[in-house]
Amino acid sequence: MKHAHAWAAIAAIVLASTTGDVLLSRAMKQVGDVGELRRRGGALTVVGRILSNPNFLLGVLAMTLAFYSLLVGLSWADVSVVGPAAAALTFVANALAAKIFLHERVDRRRWIAALLVAGGVALLAA
Amino acid sequence: MTFRKYLVLAAVTVFAAVGDSLLSRGMKELGSVSPQHLSDVILAILNPWVALGIIFLLGFFASYMTALSWADLTYVLPATSLGYVLLALIAKFLLHEHVTLTRWLGILLISAGVGFVTRGPELTHKPYRGSEDHVAEPVSTGAER
Numbered sequence: 001m002k003h004a005h006a007w008a009a010i011a012a013i014v015l016a017s018t019t020g021d022v023l024l025s026r027a028m029k030q031v032g033d034v035g036e037l038r039r040r041g042g043a044l045t046v047v048g049r050i051l052s053n054p055n056f057l058l059g060v061l062a063m064t065l066a067f068y069s070l071l072v073g074l075s076w077a078d079v080s081v082v083g084p085a086a087a088a089l090t091f092v093a094n095a096l097a098a099k100i101f102l103h104e105r106v107d108r109r110r111w112i113a114a115l116l117v118a119g120g121v122a123l124l125a126a
Numbered sequence: 127m128t129f130r131k132y133l134v135l136a137a138v139t140v141f142a143a144v145g146d147s148l149l150s151r152g153m154k155e156l157g158s159v160s161p162q163h164l165s166d167v168i169l170a171i172l173n174p175w176v177a178l179g180i181i182f183l184l185g186f187f188a189s190y191m192t193a194l195s196w197a198d199l200t201y202v203l204p205a206t207s208l209g210y211v212l213l214a215l216i217a218k219f220l221l222h223e224h225v226t227l228t229r230w231l232g233i234l235l236i237s238a239g240v241g242f243v244t245r246g247p248e249l250t251h252k253p254y255r256g257s258e259d260h261v262a263e264p265v266s267t268g269a270e271r
Binding site: 021022024025028029031032033034035037050091094095098099102103104105106107109110112113114115116117119120121122123124 | 130190191192194195196198199200201202203204207210214228229231232233234235236237238239240242243245246250251
């Protein structure tokens with residue numbers, strides 16, 4: 001039963017942090033190149049534009065959910081299981097989500113990179 | 127990719143790894159938080175290691191957002207995963223933890239993944255808004271470095 005709980009927490013972390021990453025990435029593409037923006041309008045313009053972006057605020061909310069799911073997950077299972085399992089699965093989930101929702105060209109090179117990193121993160125826990 | 131952009135990716139990596147290490151050190155000093163006293167976590171920020179860790183993680187968030195403003199998510203995430211490698215090195219050389227063969231193998235896989243993705247273009251689609259001039263070539267040439 002505890003086992004099922006831990007996997008439910010891992011699923012919640014992966015879902016929430018992937019949603020958060022996709023929303024934050026979309027928000028920052030809408031804001032535009034931060035370096036250029038700062039040269040043109042100053043740092044305050046950059047901060048104002050980021051904080052007034054609805055995708056950014058939703059992204060932060062999703063990241064907060066992911067953080068609390070992690071805390072809950074840690075109370076059910078070891079950090080050496082929950083942390084890397086969630087991190088490794090998030091790399092793969094992000095590649096899928098970026099392709100579907102952000103229309104990024106996830107070519108073979110990026111798939112291999114995501115899988116290598118996911119495998120490496122999983123091994124770090126072993 | 128300009129030198130400044132590589133610097134931002136390096137900042138994401140270093141801020142995340144150092145921030146996590148500082149938090150870990152601070153929380154170990156405080157001891158385990160019992161489920162009955164979860165509010166103790168709020169007081170944890172009074173610990174100097176935890177406070178410093180939070181400052182580093184704010185630095186991480188700022189540089190992560192900067193990187194996402196000009197690069198794909200599927201580029202930034204693998205490119206900055208070297209932080210895991212850095213964490214293992216900190217664990218071995220600063221915290222004197224034992225790093226097993228399997229963990230070194232994991233480090234090798236992550237480094238290979240990072241090498242793979244950073245040889246491709248950082249942006250593969252048109253941003254939703256913003257000028258045309260920072261849209262990278264959609265085709266990966268593999269010979270950019």
